[in-house]
Amino acid sequence: MKDRVTSAVTIIFFFAAIVVFNHSFPMALNIAIALVSVLSVYEIISALGLSKNYILLVPSLVFACALPFVVSSYFQFLFYFAYTVVMFGSLIIYHQFVTFRELGVIYSMALMIPTALETIINIRDSGGSHGMFYVIIAISSAWIADTGAFLAGSIWGKHKLCPNISPKKTIEGVIGGFVLNIAAMLIFGYIFQVLYYRHSVGVSYVSLLIIGVIGTLLSILGDLSFSLIKRSCHIKDFSEIIPGHGGILDRFDSVIFEAPFVYLLVQVLPIVIN
DSSP: OHHHHHHHHHHHHHHHHHHHTTTTOTHHHHHHHHHHHHHHHHHHHHHTTOTTOHHHHHHHHHHHHHGGGOOOHHHHHHHHHHHHHHHHHHHHHTTTTOOHHHHHHHHHHHHHHHHHHHHHHHHHHHTGGGHHHHHHHHHHHHHHHHHHHHHHHHHHOOSEEETTTEEEEEHHHHHHHHHHHHHHHHHHHHIIIIIISTTSSEEOHHHHHHHHHHHHHHHHHHHHHHHHHHHHHTOSOSOSSBTTTBSHHHHHHHHHHHHHHHHHHHHHSOSEEO
C-alpha cells in the first residue's frame, strides 16, 4: 500500500507540473503523452511475447512516439498511411518470419493506444484558455473512478463483478467508483468556478455529471479489457515500472477509453461556459 500511495503521489505531481508550466512550455504535455504511448505500446507487445519481433516493434514505437507531436490532420493521416504501408509491406517482405496474427495484434494496439491518448492533447487545445482544466477532468475522472472502486471494494466488496476476468473487482467497488467520481467531478467544477474564478466563468455541471457517470463506465470497460488481455497472457501486471501499480498501461488503461469520450463530449457540451 505504501508503494502504491507513493507512486500515485509522484504521478499526480508529475502531471501537476505539466499543468502549471503549460503556458511557458506547452510541449511538455505532448512529450508526456508520447512517453506514455511508447511505454504502453511496448508493455503490451512484450506481454504478448512479441517484443523480439523488431520488424514490427520498431515502426510501432516510432509511430506511438511521433503521433502526439503531429497537429495537422493532413499529416496525421499521412502518419497513419505510412505506418500501415510499412507494417503490411514488412509482412510481405518478411512473411517467413512474421505472421498475420502477430501483425494484427501489434498493428491494432499501436493504433488504438497512441490515438486514444493523443486525444488528451486535443482536449487541451479544444478547451482554449481553460484547456488544462479539461485535461485534469479527463485524466482524473478515470483515476478517481479506479480509486473509488479500489477503496470501496477493499472495504465492502463481497459480490464479484467479473470473477473470470478480474477476481478482485466487485459490484460494491463499482458503486464506490460511481459515487466518488461523480462527487469529485462536481466538486472540481465548484472549485474551478467559485473558488478559483469567483464566478467570472460558468461551469456546466451537466457535463461534469455525464463525465462522472459515463466516465466511470468507460473506466471499468478499459480496466476489464486490459485485465482480459493480462489473463490471456498469464501475467499479473504489464510491468513493474510503477511500484504498487504495475506498468504504465496498468495506470492508463482506463484513460485510454475515457479520454476520447471526454473529447467528443466537450465538443457538444463544453465544461466551461464563458
